[in-house]
Structure formats: C-alpha cells, structure tokens
Amino acid sequence: MKFQSPPGMRDFYPADQRLQNWLFDHWRAASLAFGCEEYEGPIFEFLDLYTVKSGAEILTQLFHVRHGMSEDAKFAIRPEMTPTLARMIAARANALPRPIKWFTIPRMCRAERQQRGRLREFFQWNVDILGVDDPLADAEVIAVAAEFFRRVGVSAEDVVIRYSHRALAAAVMRSFGLSAEQVEPAFTLIDRLDKLSSADFAKAWSEKFGESSSPDALVEFLKNATLEQAIDRAEAAGGLDGAKGGEAMAMSAASSPAPKADAPAPLTMRESLMRFRQHLVDLGVADYCAFDFRVIRGLAYYTGTIFEAYPRKIASRALLGGGRYDNLTELVGGPRVPGVGFGSGDAPILDFLRDLGKLPETAAAIDVFVIDADERFFTAAMRVASDLRRAGVNAEFSYKRQNLGKQLKQATSRNARKAIIVGEEFEKQGAVVVKHLSDGSQTVVEWEKLRSNANYLR
Amino acid sequence: MKFQSPPGMRDFYPADQRLQNWLFDHWRAASLAFGCEEYEGPIFEFLDLYTVKSGAEILTQLFHVRHGMSEDAKFAIRPEMTPTLARMIAARANALPRPIKWFTIPRMCRAERQQRGRLREFFQWNVDILGVDDPLADAEVIAVAAEFFRRVGVSAEDVVIRYSHRALAAAVMRSFGLSAEQVEPAFTLIDRLDKLSSADFAKAWSEKFGESSSPDALVEFLKNATLEQAIDRAEAAGGLDGAKGGEAMAMSAASSPAPKADAPAPLTMRESLMRFRQHLVDLGVADYCAFDFRVIRGLAYYTGTIFEAYPRKIASRALLGGGRYDNLTELVGGPRVPGVGFGSGDAPILDFLRDLGKLPETAAAIDVFVIDADERFFTAAMRVASDLRRAGVNAEFSYKRQNLGKQLKQATSRNARKAIIVGEEFEKQGAVVVKHLSDGSQTVVEWEKLRSNANYLR
Numbered sequence: 001m002k003f004q005s006p007p008g009m010r011d012f013y014p015a016d017q018r019l020q021n022w023l024f025d026h027w028r029a030a031s032l033a034f035g036c037e038e039y040e041g042p043i044f045e046f047l048d049l050y051t052v053k054s055g056a057e058i059l060t061q062l063f064h065v066r067h068g069m070s071e072d073a074k075f076a077i078r079p080e081m082t083p084t085l086a087r088m089i090a091a092r093a094n095a096l097p098r099p100i101k102w103f104t105i106p107r108m109c110r111a112e113r114q115q116r117g118r119l120r121e122f123f124q125w126n127v128d129i130l131g132v133d134d135p136l137a138d139a140e141v142i143a144v145a146a147e148f149f150r151r152v153g154v155s156a157e158d159v160v161i162r163y164s165h166r167a168l169a170a171a172v173m174r175s176f177g178l179s180a181e182q183v184e185p186a187f188t189l190i191d192r193l194d195k196l197s198s199a200d201f202a203k204a205w206s207e208k209f210g211e212s213s214s215p216d217a218l219v220e221f222l223k224n225a226t227l228e229q230a231i232d233r234a235e236a237a238g239g240l241d242g243a244k245g246g247e248a249m250a251m252s253a254a255s256s257p258a259p260k261a262d263a264p265a266p267l268t269m270r271e272s273l274m275r276f277r278q279h280l281v282d283l284g285v286a287d288y289c290a291f292d293f294r295v296i297r298g299l300a301y302y303t304g305t306i307f308e309a310y311p312r313k314i315a316s317r318a319l320l321g322g323g324r325y326d327n328l329t330e331l332v333g334g335p336r337v338p339g340v341g342f343g344s345g346d347a348p349i350l351d352f353l354r355d356l357g358k359l360p361e362t363a364a365a366i367d368v369f370v371i372d373a374d375e376r377f378f379t380a381a382m383r384v385a386s387d388l389r390r391a392g393v394n395a396e397f398s399y400k401r402q403n404l405g406k407q408l409k410q411a412t413s414r415n416a417r418k419a420i421i422v423g424e425e426f427e428k429q430g431a432v433v434v435k436h437l438s439d440g441s442q443t444v445v446e447w448e449k450l451r452s453n454a455n456y457l458r
Numbered sequence: 459m460k461f462q463s464p465p466g467m468r469d470f471y472p473a474d475q476r477l478q479n480w481l482f483d484h485w486r487a488a489s490l491a492f493g494c495e496e497y498e499g500p501i502f503e504f505l506d507l508y509t510v511k512s513g514a515e516i517l518t519q520l521f522h523v524r525h526g527m528s529e530d531a532k533f534a535i536r537p538e539m540t541p542t543l544a545r546m547i548a549a550r551a552n553a554l555p556r557p558i559k560w561f562t563i564p565r566m567c568r569a570e571r572q573q574r575g576r577l578r579e580f581f582q583w584n585v586d587i588l589g590v591d592d593p594l595a596d597a598e599v600i601a602v603a604a605e606f607f608r609r610v611g612v613s614a615e616d617v618v619i620r621y622s623h624r625a626l627a628a629a630v631m632r633s634f635g636l637s638a639e640q641v642e643p644a645f646t647l648i649d650r651l652d653k654l655s656s657a658d659f660a661k662a663w664s665e666k667f668g669e670s671s672s673p674d675a676l677v678e679f680l681k682n683a684t685l686e687q688a689i690d691r692a693e694a695a696g697g698l699d700g701a702k703g704g705e706a707m708a709m710s711a712a713s714s715p716a717p718k719a720d721a722p723a724p725l726t727m728r729e730s731l732m733r734f735r736q737h738l739v740d741l742g743v744a745d746y747c748a749f750d751f752r753v754i755r756g757l758a759y760y761t762g763t764i765f766e767a768y769p770r771k772i773a774s775r776a777l778l779g780g781g782r783y784d785n786l787t788e789l790v791g792g793p794r795v796p797g798v799g800f801g802s803g804d805a806p807i808l809d810f811l812r813d814l815g816k817l818p819e820t821a822a823a824i825d826v827f828v829i830d831a832d833e834r835f836f837t838a839a840m841r842v843a844s845d846l847r848r849a850g851v852n853a854e855f856s857y858k859r860q861n862l863g864k865q866l867k868q869a870t871s872r873n874a875r876k877a878i879i880v881g882e883e884f885e886k887q888g889a890v891v892v893k894h895l896s897d898g899s900q901t902v903v904e905w906e907k908l909r910s911n912a913n914y915l916r
Contacts (some may be wrong), residue, residue: 002548002790002791002792003506003507003510003548003790003791004502004504004549005499005503005545006500006502006503006504009500009501009502010500011497011498011499011500011542011546012497012498012499013497013546013550014495014496014497014560016497017495017496017498018495018496020498021496028747029850032852032855033847033850033851033852033853034587034847034852034854035852035854035872036826037472037475037476037822037855038472038475038479039469039470039471039472039474039475040469040470040475040478041469042463042467042468042469042579043464043467043501043535043565043579044464044467044521044535044567045463045464045616046461046462046464047463048461049461052461059526060526061526062526063502063523063525063526064523064524064525064526065521065522065523065526065535066520066521066522066531067522067569068517068518068519068520068521068569073524075464075521077501077502077523083468087461087462087463088469088471090460090461091462091469092471097871099857104474106564107501109501109502111525111526121500121501127673132857134857136857137857143844149845150848152871171835211555212620213774253608258582265612279840282837282840282841282844283840283844284841284844284845284848285844295461300618332460332461333460333461334460336796364495366493378738381739382737382740383740383742386601386740386741386742386743387742389491389492389605390608390742391607392487392491393491394490394491394492395491395492395493396492396493399557399590399592399594399595413555415491449635
C-alpha cells in the first residue's frame with residue numbers, strides 16, 4: 001500500500017518550501033512597505049458565507065467539510081479570502097481605525113476538475129484597503145502589487161496592470177444601445193473577447209442580444225478608447241454619474257453615505273478617475289499600469305475600479321486580479337465598509353518568474369559546520385556547536401565520526417559558510433580553527449573571543 | 459444575516475497575527491539553528507493515510523472532506539503532520555541525504571467536541587530527524603525544543619522535558635509480572651496515572667488485570683526509579699535487549715538492518731540510553747530534561763524514546779510531545795526509515811508564555827510617516843513615500859488632507875519611528891524635516907542624501 005498526495009495538491013520538499021518562503025517574504029515585505037498589517041482566518045467557513053456572495057452554483061466548486069460525526073456538510077474549505085475578510089471587517093467595523101490596510105497569504109482550495117497543472121490547493125496573496133471612499137486607496141493597492149514586481153526584478157517592460165472601471169464600462173455599453181439588463185451579460189461575453197475568434201464572438205453576441213445586434217462598433221471602441229474618450233462618451237450619453245439604471249455600480253465616492261457638513265463635496269466620476277490616474281503617477285507606478293476597457297473581472301461583486309496584471313510578452317493567466325467592492329460587508333450582515341483589493345496566486349507568479357529567469361537560487365545553507373579533528377574532540381565539538389546556536393548562529397556537525405577531510409566535504413555539501421575545527425589547539429590553548437569555505441583560508445581564533453562575537457559568524 | 463467563524467476556529471486580527479508571527483519566527487529560528495529545513499504538505503490527505511496508522515476509531519475525530527460533485531468523503535483535513543511526513547519521506551527515501559533534519563509549522567484541524575477553549579483548528583510546530591539510528595538524533599530534537607524555550611525567555615526552572623523509553627518501560631512492566639499482551643493496556647492506564655485518584659487507579663487496574671493484581675509496587679517504582687535503576691531491573695529480568703515477546707520496541711540501534719562489514723557494532727540498550735543522556739549534557743540542555751517513567755504518550759507508533767514538556771510550576775496540558783518511531787514509513791508502504799520528532803501546538807505554548815508574562819508587546823509599527831506641511835505639498839509627500847518604499851523603508855501618509863498637528867498625531871498613533879515633513883524647504887532647497895517621534899527632536903536634511911542612505915530610516 002503506497003500513499004500519494006491528493007490529486008492537484010502539492011508536497012513542498014525543502015527546496016520547494018525555500019522557494020515558497022522566498023515568494024512569501026517578498027509578498028510580505030511589499031505589503032509592509034505600504035503599512036499594511038497581516039491577518040488570517042480559518043481554513044474553512046460556513047457554506048452559506050460562500051453562497052450568499054456567489055450563489056448556489058459555487059457549491060460544485062468547493063471542497064465540502066463535515067464533522068466526523070455528522071452527515072451534513074455545513075462547511076467548505078475557503079476558495080478565496082474575500083468572504084472571510086468581509087466577515088471579519090463587518091464584526092469590528094466601528095472599532096478599526098481607518099484606512100484599514102490589511103494583507104494575508106492564505107492557503108485555499110478549489111475543487112477544480114482534475115487535469116494536468118490545475119491546482120486544487122494554492123496560496124494567494126491578498127491586499128485590501130478598506131473604510132475609505134478615496135481613489136487613493138485604489139491607486140495604493142495597485143502600487144503594492146507594482147512594488148512587489150519591482151522587488152523581484154520584474155520591470156514595467158515585463159508586466160502590465162490593466163485597469164478599467166465597472167460603472168464607466170457600463171455607461172459606455174449603454175451608450176452603444178444596450179439596456180440596463182443587458183450590461184451584465186455583455187460583461188460576461190467581453191470577458192471572453194481574447195479567447196474567441198471575432199466570428200465566434202459575433203455569433204455569441206447575436207445569440208444573446210438578437211440577430212440585428214452587432215458588437216463591432218462597441219468592440220472597436222473598447223479596444224482603442226483612451227480613458228478621456230471613454231469618460232467623454234459616457235458623459236455625453238448622460239450615464240456616468242448618479243447610478244442610473246440597474247447597475248448600481250457608481251464610483252466609490254459617488255455612492256458614499258450622506259456627507260458630514262464639513263466634508264468636501266463628493267467627487268464626480270470624472271474627477272475620481274482622473275485623480276486615480278494621477279495618484280498612479282505620484283506613487284511612481286504609472287509605467288506599470290494601462291487603462292484597458294477589456295478588463296472585466298468575472299465576479300459580480302465589484303462596484304468600481306477593476307484591474308488585472310498580465311505578462312507583457314508571454315501568454316498567461318492573470319497574475320493578479322482585483323477591484324473595488326463597496327457592498328461586501330453589507331452582504332454578510334455588517335454595516336457598509338467600502339473596500340478595494342486584489343488576490344494573486346502563488347502558482348501563476350512562480351511560473352511567470354521562472355519563465356523570466358527571475359527565480360533565485362535557494363540552496364539550503366548553514367552558517368557554521370563544526371568539525372572534530374579527532375573523535376576524542378567530538379564532545380567538545382558538540383559543545384561548541386551548542387554555544388554557537390545559543391548565540392544565534394545556525395550550526396551543524398557530522399553525526400558520523402569520520403576523518404577531517406570527510407567532515408569538510410560534508411560541510412561543503414551542506415553549503416556551510418564557515419567550518420570550525422576543534423582539535424589539539426582547543427585542548428591546549430582554548431582555540432579553534434575557523435576555515436572560510438569559499439576560499440579555503442583559515443585562522444586560529446581564541447574560542448571564548450569568537451563566542452562573544454558570534455555575530456561575525458552569521 | 460450575520461456570519462461567524464466556525465466553532466473552535468480562530469480569526470487572527472492583526473494584533474493576533476503579530477503574536478502568531480512572533481511565535482512562528484522563534485520556532486523557525488530555533489529549527490534553523492540546528493540545520494533543520496522547512497517542508498510543508500497538503501491541508502488534506504486521503505482518509506486511508508490516517509486509518510492505516512491509527513485505526514478506524516480516528517474517523518470520528520477527523521473533519522471529512524469531499525469534492526463538491528461527489529457523495530463520498532475520501533479525504534480528511536490533517537489532524538497531525540506525521541502521516542504526511544512519513545508519506546513524503548517514503549517517496550524519496552533513497553534520494554534524501556541523511557540525517558534528514560526537517561521542520562514545519564502546519565495548520566491542522568481536529569473534530570473535537572465543542573467546548574470552551576477547545577480548538578478545532580491550530581498550528582503545530584513539528585521537528586523530526588530521520589534516517590539515522592543514533593541516540594544523538596533523539597537528543598538533538600529535544601535540544602531544538604529546549605533552545606526554543608531558552609530563546610523566548612523560559613528557563614529550565616519554568617519548564618521540564620520529561621523523557622522515558624517505550625522498550626525500557628515495557629521490560630520493567632514485564633519484570634513486575636505483566637505478560638507481553640498486558641503491556642499496551644498497562645501503558646494506556648499509566649498514561650492516566652496523574653488524572654486518577656490512587657483508589658480509582660487501583661480499581662481500574664484490577665478490572666483490567668484481575669482481582670489479585672495490584673499496581674502498587676509497579677507504580678512506586680515508576681514514580682521513583684532512576685534511569686540506572688530501571689535499566690538494572692530490566693536487565694536483571696532479562697528483558698531489555700533482543701526485543702523479546704510481542705513488544706517489538708527495541709531501541710533504534712538494536713533493531714537496525716544488518717550492519718555493513720565496517721559499521722560499528724550496534725549499541726546495547728544500556729549504551730544507547732547512557733549515550734542519549736550524555737548527549738543532552740553535551741548539547742547543553744540537560745537542565746531542561748528529566749527521566750520520568752510516567753511519560754507514556756498515547757499514540758501506539760512510538761518505538762523508543764518518548765518525551766513530553768510540561769510547565770514546572772503550573773498545571774497544564776503537555777506543551778509538546780514526541781518520540782522515536784522507527785516503523786512509520788513502512789506503514790505507508792515505503793522502506794524502513796527510522797525517525798524521531800515532536801509536535802508542539804500554538805495554543806498551549808502561547809497560554810503558557812502568557813501565564814509566565816513572557817509574551818512580547820507587538821504593536822504595529824512603521825518606519826516613517828510622511829507628512830505634508832500644507833496640502834499643496836501632498837503630491838511631493840506621496841513621491842517621498844514612494845521613493846522610501848522603493849528603498850526598502852516601510853512608509854505611510856495620511857489619506858486625509860489635514861493640518862500638520864493632526865498628521866503628527868496620526869503618525870504617533872501609527873507607532874511611526876520617524877516623521878518626514880515635506881514643506882517649503884522641499885520646494886526651495888530640496889530638503890525635508892526628519893522628526894524623531896521618540897524624543898521630538900528634528901533636523902533638516904537634504905532629501906536626495908537621505909534617500910540614498912535610506913537604511914538609516916529603517
């Protein structure tokens with residue numbers, strides 16, 4: 001009987017885990033650079049938390065969890081973090097100082113159909129800024145993502161963060177004659193624009209919106225319009241501000257609750273979008289970003305800005321995706337807390353960095369390998385290793401008693417930076433030999449002195 | 459409709475997560491000090507992986523997982539890491555250089571009955587050394603645990619790691635007249651020795667082993683015997699070496715496969731145990747350790763050394779527990795790979811450290827808070843913050859445009875170490891004011907100089 005890991009789930013042997021840690025460390029550092037704080041939640045949640053947001057169709061995409069005793073599955077392993085985030089924020093909405101800038105690197109599972117390369121378990125970096133109706137928050141979450149790319153050596157020539165806006169896109173679509181009810185199905189179709197041939201796209205379009213309807217003019221506009229052209233067109237059609245029709249997808253500021261007497265007047269959509277774009281410049285990430293109407297984001301809960309990152313030169317899944325969601329905490333029974341954020345999976349990012357040759361060498365290394373010059377010094381060698389460990393130095397020694405040459409070989413294969421040899425000098429004068437394994441040079445050092453300056457060995 | 463986290467599962471708000479990270483960082487650092495490498499595995503495994511080791515009774519203690527489409531639960535969320543470890547080691551037994559020194563900090567779930575303080579989800583530090591039949595490995599895993607305690611300020615006066623040995627304990631029990639078949643049930647009873655009154659214990663004993671059987675002499679010996687006395691008694695009864703009877707629990711070295719021609723003769727149990735104890739001295743952790751026959755460890759898979767850590771002065775659950783398991787990889791279909799290791803849960807450790815007053819203050823802090831002296835410098839302030847972030851400094855600024863005093867107040871409440879004020883000086887001479895928030899002192903510094911020496915700000 002031989003056991004394997006479940007299909008689509010990964011084992012992380014030390015070499016794999018070093019790479020994961022390298023990625024997580026960079027995710028964490030980029031988040032902390034912006035003052036984001038780390039949080040976490042349970043690995044599974046009540047099933048309802050997912051159906052309330054995504055409807056019953058999500059049930060087939062979840063791993064259901066039940067207690068050993070019970071028949072019914074009432075829990076599901078989290079397929080994304082946003083419902084947990086919404087639940088946690090809703091529970092303390094009034095106590096948390098704003099802006100709420102949070103990040104997390106949760107493990108999650110999706111019951112994907114089994115096929116090669118399709119993971120059922122993955123880690124996803126999430127960054128969210130909540131509690132503020134300000135395009136600055138939208139620009140800052142995008143800047144966190146860009147800063148991560150910069151830190152792992154990916155320039156704006158290699159990656160692009162495409163952004164659009166739900167309400168703006170809806171207004172433009174209506175200006176091409178779609179009704180309020182047709183906007184959502186049109187989003188769903190346009191989301192597949194790059195995946196379908198233009199003939200197939202036209203066919204799917206007319207099936208959905210009638211024989212006489214052609215998407216050509218709209219698609220042409222979506223592909224080429226600048227942000228200013230889009231705003232102009234939406235305004236000219238009278239559909240940009242004021243959340244007309246069924247979309248309810250106004251820009252954050254426009255849909256905020258009644259302002260206080262001394263609060264500034266809410267921004268118009270035009271002002272809000274222009275500020276957002278200017279903030280990308282001020283935050284030094286405009287070169288990483290491009291307005292692109294074809295960004296749709298499948299999930300229905302976005303209400304404003306939406307964005308996705310893609311490699312510029314390689315065909316790939318989205319490297320990250322996110323947007324503004326201003327109704328999510330209400331959906332889980334809390335007060336309204338606007339928010340904007342993104343998620344980014346470990347597998348697409350690592351694949352992308354591997355393709356670019358940006359993955360680091362992450363050999364297991366140790367500070368010091370302690371060697372006995374002769375078996376009778378082994379006890380002393382162990383004590384030296386123990387003292388080093390106490391002083392914050394990572395130290396190992398050979399389990400096998402073998403000659404100095406073999407121990408040195410083991411030190412090299414263990415990628416030790418230095419070897420410390422304990423022998424005659426230790427007995428006679430309390431000294432050890434420090435050997436630098438990079439160049440083979442060595443010096444005799446008084447052990448007590450070395451021990452009290454152990455930082456030098458790290 | 460208001461959602462909550464599932465019963466027994468924790469939300470980690472940023473203050474909670476900082477504490478988790480503090481603990482994980484110390485677990486990680488203590489492991490790395492000994493040259494252990496980090497690994498990880500899937501959150502759930504095939505159910506069989508758990509029943510093959512623990513029998514069908516474990517089914518009620520597991521959270522069962524099934525695919526959204528299917529009826530049958532064939533997976534379970536991991537309730538411990540050892541089966542995953544055994545599976546991973548078995549799959550690469552011949553490729554991994556030895557000793558295999560691994561650690562991990564996995565999330566896991568157990569379907570405990572719901573009651574206050576009983577967690578259904580927790581994190582558990584695991585350290586294992588595999589692939590060597592050497593009491594040095596047993597001593598080193600214990601030394602890793604002791605080093606962790608030392609690093610978080612817990613001395614040998616506050617915690618004790620009690621150790622025993624399965625085969626030695628079995629031989630002693632048989633010397634008191636128990637048959638080979640009675641040894642396992644006796645272990646189970648003795649495991650409850652501290653929880654039962656002596657009358658209840660005697661009653662349970664006679665129910666199990668017959669009216670005429672009294673545990674008094676055995677218990678007296680278990681409570682008071684030194685390691686030497688135990689070995690003497692077991693040897694005198696002829697039951698220490700050679701794995702007589704059904705126990706099959708000889709010390710690792712004694713049960714190793716046929717030695718190579720040049721290999722040293724296998725150690726006797728006495729030699730092995732004496733070396734183990736001496737290694738605890740050489741590794742500088744003997745003061746943390748005590749021989750104690752009453753350590754049993756419920757799980758049946760241990761074959762040699764067993765150990766548990768307890769607070770010395772406070773009644774508590776075990777802070778960690780482990781031992782030697784030499785048959786586990788065979789149980790999952792692999793070749794024999796001996797191993798020794800322990801697990802330690804986050805909740806008991808944090809409770810213990812809290813009781814001792816050893817938990818750190820972990821306020822959220824940031825390196826620099828950037829302030830505009832006037833609204834018209836806000837764009838410049840954003841650019842200063844962005845440049846700082848690029849230089850590896852964690853920096854924030856106020857989302858609200860408000861006066862300098864209010865921004866300074868925000869900087870203080872955000873625990874910023876320094877504030878950088880961008881105002882007139884910036885426009886006129888490219889300079890900023892650096893304010894040390896600990897003492898209020900401030901200096902005017904050329905921004906370009908500061909930027910290229912940003913390390914100073916971290």
